[in-house]
Amino acid sequence: MSEHSQGAIPHRLPHDWQRESERHEVIASLLATYIDGELPPEAAGQVEAHLVACRRCTKEVALQRQLAASLGQLGGPVASAALHTRIRSALAAAPVPVPVVAPRQPTGVTGLGVRWRWIGLAAGLPLLWWAGVTLREPSRAPRPDAAPVGSGAPVAVGAAPLLDSLTAQWQALTGPLPGRDRDVDAVRRALGMALVPLVHPALDLEAVWTTSAWGELIGALAYRHEGRLLVQYAVPDGVLRHSPSLLGAGDSVVAGTRADSLRLLVWRTPGGASVLMGATTLDRLRALRSSPSQAGQAGASRRPSARPR
Amino acid sequence: MPRQRHSTPDDRQRAFEALVLPHLDRLLGFASRRTATLVDAEDAVQDTCLRAWAAFDELRDPGSARAWLYRILRSVLSESSERLARRARLLPITRLDDVHESLVAGSGESVFDEMAHRLDREVLQAALAAIPEDFATAVELHDIEGFTYAEIADTVGAPIGTVMSRMSRGRRLLAAVIAERGREWALGAPVDSGIRRMPRSS
Ligand SMILES: [Zn+2]
Numbered sequence: 001m002s003e004h005s006q007g008a009i010p011h012r013l014p015h016d017w018q019r020e021s022e023r024h025e026v027i028a029s030l031l032a033t034y035i036d037g038e039l040p041p042e043a044a045g046q047v048e049a050h051l052v053a054c055r056r057c058t059k060e061v062a063l064q065r066q067l068a069a070s071l072g073q074l075g076g077p078v079a080s081a082a083l084h085t086r087i088r089s090a091l092a093a094a095p096v097p098v099p100v101v102a103p104r105q106p107t108g109v110t111g112l113g114v115r116w117r118w119i120g121l122a123a124g125l126p127l128l129w130w131a132g133v134t135l136r137e138p139s140r141a142p143r144p145d146a147a148p149v150g151s152g153a154p155v156a157v158g159a160a161p162l163l164d165s166l167t168a169q170w171q172a173l174t175g176p177l178p179g180r181d182r183d184v185d186a187v188r189r190a191l192g193m194a195l196v197p198l199v200h201p202a203l204d205l206e207a208v209w210t211t212s213a214w215g216e217l218i219g220a221l222a223y224r225h226e227g228r229l230l231v232q233y234a235v236p237d238g239v240l241r242h243s244p245s246l247l248g249a250g251d252s253v254v255a256g257t258r259a260d261s262l263r264l265l266v267w268r269t270p271g272g273a274s275v276l277m278g279a280t281t282l283d284r285l286r287a288l289r290s291s292p293s294q295a296g297q298a299g300a301s302r303r304p305s306a307r308p309r
Numbered sequence: 310m311p312r313q314r315h316s317t318p319d320d321r322q323r324a325f326e327a328l329v330l331p332h333l334d335r336l337l338g339f340a341s342r343r344t345a346t347l348v349d350a351e352d353a354v355q356d357t358c359l360r361a362w363a364a365f366d367e368l369r370d371p372g373s374a375r376a377w378l379y380r381i382l383r384s385v386l387s388e389s390s391e392r393l394a395r396r397a398r399l400l401p402i403t404r405l406d407d408v409h410e411s412l413v414a415g416s417g418e419s420v421f422d423e424m425a426h427r428l429d430r431e432v433l434q435a436a437l438a439a440i441p442e443d444f445a446t447a448v449e450l451h452d453i454e455g456f457t458y459a460e461i462a463d464t465v466g467a468p469i470g471t472v473m474s475r476m477s478r479g480r481r482l483l484a485a486v487i488a489e490r491g492r493e494w495a496l497g498a499p500v501d502s503g504i505r506r507m508p509r510s511s
Contacts, residue, residue: 009458009469032477036451038458059413064480070428071452076338083337083351084330087358091322094362190359212363 009033010043023050028057035064090190094217095178095209162243163266165213166233166275167258169220173231177207177222184208184221191219193236193271200288202226213239225288230278237272246273253289255282265289325365328374329358335454336382342437342449343386353389357382376464379450383464402441408485428487436486444479447472 010030027050033039034047051058187208188195197205198221207222211233219234240246246254246266254266264277265285276285336357341350360381361368368377437445446465450456458476462469 009473029474029477032480033458033473036458036476038473056413060481063412063484066428067480067483068452070433071448072455074430074433074453076334076453077341077347077350079333079337079351079354083354084333086351087330087333087355088326090355090359091325091362094359210359212359217359 009038009040024054024057027054028060031057031060032064035061035068089186090210093186093190093208093210095211095220160243160246162213162235162239162246163256163258163264163275166218166235166264166277167262169211169233170231170262170277173222173229178209178211178220187219191217191234191236193219193234194269195219195221195234196269197221198223198232198276198288203230203288213242225278225280225284228278228280230276230280230285230288233275233277234269235273235275240273253286255286257282321365325362328371329361329378332375332378336378339379339449339454340382340386342434342445349389353382353385356385356389360385373460373463375454376456376460379454379464380466383446402482405440405482405485405489408489409481412484412488432487432490433483436483436490439486439490440479440482444475444482447475448479448483451476 027047030039030043030047034044039047051061184195184197184205187210190210197208202225204224205221206224206229207220209220210217211220212218213235216236216239218236218239221232221234223230223232256264256266258264258277261279262277263280263282263285264275265282266273266275267289276289278285333354336354337350340353340357341347344350344353357378361378364381368374437449443465447461450461450464451458456464458469458472461472465472467475
């Protein structure tokens with residue numbers, strides 16, 4: 001039986017069927033609609049007239065009514081108090097959403113194939129990533145407080161839709177920060193991955209919230225550093241898959257530049273990656289990330305200070 | 310209908326919770342029939358709430374919140390299918406058509422009588438898992454969740470004529486699965502011979 005091609009419930013059935021069997025076939029296909037009270041009165045009357053004479057359709061009606069009634073009494077699980085709590089705290093940690101420019105998909109690849117194509121790229125092309133797609137930051141010892149914004153060798157991060165998305169989110173951060181006073185633990189619970197705030201004497205944690213990309217949650221921690229805003233995005237593996245070039249970087253720290261003055265640092269963490277971005281220098285970002293006080297800070301939790309921006 | 314406007318974030322969260330939390334049990338029930346464990350179902354419901362929260366301002370009509378939530382839940386469930394249980398072994402449709410035919414065309418009433426006492430929770434859930442997802446979804450949304458045909462059409466994004474035939478076909482397939490498996494069950498075979506059972510919350 002094919003699905004009805006028409007988009008509406010028939011008001012009445014044709015009169016001119018010669019053969020009772022044809023009539024039966026059509027009516028049999030409408031019995032569920034009849035039982036559910038979704039058939040208009042005139043058509044329902046015609047079904048009832050048929051039922052008087054057709055034992056088979058009468059049995060069908062009894063069968064479907066019995067099933068529907070039983071399903072209606074089917075109980076289900078009750079959402080536990082713990083689930084209610086979990087959802088409320090996840091909501092509390094989530095920001096009031098800011099419209100974000102959707103990242104563009106690569107041209108010529110659409111639909112279901114996208115993910116697999118990207119995974120294929122991630123598996124097959126890490127060398128290309130290092131060699132050509134991206135210019136890796138020259139390896140050298142960190143020089144804290146060295147170059148001013150815009151100086152030094154610019155480092156390009158290649159096609160990385162995740163970074164496009166995060167950059168757009170960064171640029172949308174005007175006005176009050178979302179998630180001020182939110183609890184790091186609440187965000188960590190919502191996120192389900194490691195979330196370790198950076199600890200450095202020159203960093204003040206100001207706000208913590210969750211945002212999303214490709215329908216998955218991303219954690220965000222905003223710091224104040226010498227009057228400037230820095231944001232660390234905690235990106236779970238599921239989101240990272242959308243940027244194979246980042247996956248391909250393995251455990252290396254990737255540094256890059258976006259939107260002229262925006263610098264960013266990407267490194268892997270358990271279950272995902274951290275992206276630290278701000279209008280400062282790469283050396284500064286690197287120094288803040290690798291502060292010695294980071295050692296032993298796993299699981300550290302701090303409430304952000306509620307200082308005005 | 311204008312967009313939802315909430316003067317403060319707290320107002321927004323209150324309005325959201327008032328609209329969404331009452332549906333939590335039902336969403337969890339729908340999800341749990343499609344996941345391997347109750348924990349997976351809870352995760353799916355939480356994801357659904359967070360996505361709904363992010364899209365809350367786009368919900369024009371609070372009256373359509375329920376269909377909107379199920380739409381999001383279905384999307385969450387389909388995207389996370391790799392960590393969810395595959396739907397139970399599906400019985401061949403043509404075979405089920407034959408079984409259904411014998412149910413309604415047979416001379417006796419006995420099949421119905423036998424079925425009547427078998428329609429308990431475990432049997433129904435196993436049977437729902439054994440028919441194709443589109444049919445199960447339509448029947449569940451109507452018979453369990455109380456959706457109208459128009460709401461189902463809105464939720465699954467199909468014309469109402471498609472909903473009509475899915476309801477009809479879905480109930481027939483369900484009856485056939487129950488009758489077919491009923492013979493095994495009646496003989497004392499465990500309901501779950503390859504069929505997913507409802508996870509029990511402790
Ligand atoms: Zn008939």
